[in-house]
Amino acid sequence: MTRPTGPDASTAPEPTPARAAEPASPGRRRSAPPGGSAIREATSVGAHSLRRRLLWFVLVAILLATVLQAVTAYRGALKQADAMFDDHLQQMARSLRGGVPLGLPQVDEDDTGFDLYVQIWGQDGTQIFRSTHSALPPRAVLGFSDVEANGNRYRVYSLQTPVQTVQIAQNLSARTARARTLALRAVLPFALLTPLLMLAVWWIINRSLAPIERARRELARRAADDFSPLADSGLPDEVRPLVDELNLLFGRVRSAFDAQKNFVADAAHELRSPLTALKLQAQALRRTETDPAAHEAGVARLNQGLDRTIRLVEQLLLLAREEAGTGQTASAAESVDLQAVVKLAVADVLPQAGHKNIDLGLAAKQPMAEAITVSGQGEALRILLRNLLDNAVKYTPAGGQVDVSLQRQDGQAVLTVEDSGPGIADADRPRVFDRFFRAAESLEAGSGLGLAIVKVIADRHGATLALARSESLGGLRVDVRFPVAAAV
Incomplete structure (x- = not known):
């Protein structure tokens, strides 16, 4: 048997009671302060509201995406309208290559509803036909060109044949207005669908967050x-x-x-x-x-x-x-060295054992080359062992013996306390961990709380307690087994 040579017994700091709320009457509901509901509602939609931020980000993203797509669609529609109008000018010019159809009416330039103008020139520069009183330049560039005449800009397509030159012109302002009308028609679905999409997103977000609101109301009613x-x-x-x-x-x-x-x-x-x-x-x-x-x-x-x-x-x-x-x-758990815990707890109880001339020490049944560590709280484990040792010293007669051993068995950390006292009757063992229980034949004064504290700490660390008769000392043997998951 080896004896500790460590410091004198130290006194653990006085424990403080756990604080808890003042108990309320059964069935009594907490009354909310005046305006509390309004404050909660204001908070739920405040600057830190998840609903508000989600709606803000999603709706802004929808608006940006819609604007970007609408601008892209608008510009694409303008290009398509320009290409369509150019193709219309080409087709009309080709249809007049054989000459002017009989009965083609003269259209006055004051008729603003008509934006196409036709001029046909002969090879000698003689004007054969024109649809307005204001003539276009007679020598336009073949193909497409933009020209200015009579204070207006025109899109002109010129086609030359062996006998004549055909010019088809379109007023650019009227052309642009019609192209914009077609482009706006392409953008119109975006303007109609975007509000509907935003309403759908608002409904989906509110419905998705409804369980959180229900949980908040449940907590408020508790x-x-x-x-x-x-x-x-x-x-x-x-x-x-x-x-x-x-x-x-x-x-x-x-x-x-x-x-x-x-x-x-x-x-x-x-x-x-x-x-x-x-x-x-x-x-x-x-x-x-x-x-x-x-x-x-x-x-x-x-x-x-x-x-x-x-x-x-x-x-x-x-x-x-x-x-x-x-x-x-x-x-809250930490890695605890049980060997250090044993030495500290033995040092705590050593003066009490010395007062009764009890042989208290660490009995190493198996030499431990490495430390035995468990997951838990060091101070709580020290209190557990100190209460076991205090109980053993209290009930062991003067001149007796109390041994502490620590070993590893089947992957478990096993802490054992044995004494040479009278032990505990088999009938009393199931109740010794109850609060305030004291055996009828006990002559020692005590509160009956020491082993109850041991049980609480052991349960908290997932450890099991076993009581038996000590074969070596004849008194009580207490084994504290920490589970495999807790042993390191």
Whole structure:
């Protein structure tokens, strides 16, 4: 057996109780402050509103895409109209190559509804025919050209035959107006469909966000002590992880809330008798002022009572804190070296063991070349082992022995505490981890909370507890087995 040579026993910092909300009356609903609903509504559509940002980005994207496509369609329609009008001029010129049809009417230039003009010239430059009183230039460039005459610009197509030259002209202003009319007709569907598309997008976004709004209303209607999980049916996949984390938070808050209620109930139940006894001892102490010996004995008894009460309060606070931390997630865990935890816990209890002349130490059943680490919280595991050692030292007679061992078995980290005390009867073993349970034959004073704290911490770390009779020392043997997933 090896004995620790580490520092003196250290005292753990006083645990603080988990804070929880003030319990509300059953069935009582939380009343919203005046204007609260309006504030929530204003917030939901404020600058940070997801609905508003989605609508803004999507609708702006639709508008930009529509404008870009409309401009492209408009310019394409203009080009197509120009090509169509040019083709019309060519066809008309070719139809007049054989001469002017009989009965072709003379069209006055004041007839603004007619934008095509015809001139035919002979080889000698004689004008054979014209459709207006204002003649076009007689020697136009063959093919297409833009000319200015009579204060107007014209698109002219000239075609020369062996006997004549045919000129077909179109007023560019009228041509442009007609081309724009055709282009606007091509753009008109975009102007009609864009508002419908924007309305459809608005409806789809509102419908997609409706489950989130339902969840918000459900939370707003809840009572202060309602920590039931929030339903995630119908929620988008992007929001469901948030609701899952929120439900985990509800579980942790519920654990803290229950721990606070248990602490209040336990304190009211367990402190009544010690405080009554302290009051009686204080009254008796006043009556012994004239007897120094009796007075000194009364002071000693009062101090012992105060120590027991302080220890009880510490245990109650510690139990409340550990129960409140039961719902903590794995993110709060760390890699803990169990060998270091064992050395610290043994150092904590060593003065108490020395007072009873108990042989307390670390018994290495198997030499460990490497550290045994588990995933958890180092301070909580130290409290677990310290309570086991404190319990073993308390019930082991003076001059007895308490051993601690740490080993790896079947991929599990196994922490064992054995003592040479009287052990625990088989009938009492299922109940020793209950709060305030003390065996009937126990002669030692205690609160009955030490092993309850051990159970809470073990459950929190996914560890199992096993009680048996120690084969080597004859007393109680407690095995704490950490699961394979937790052992590193």
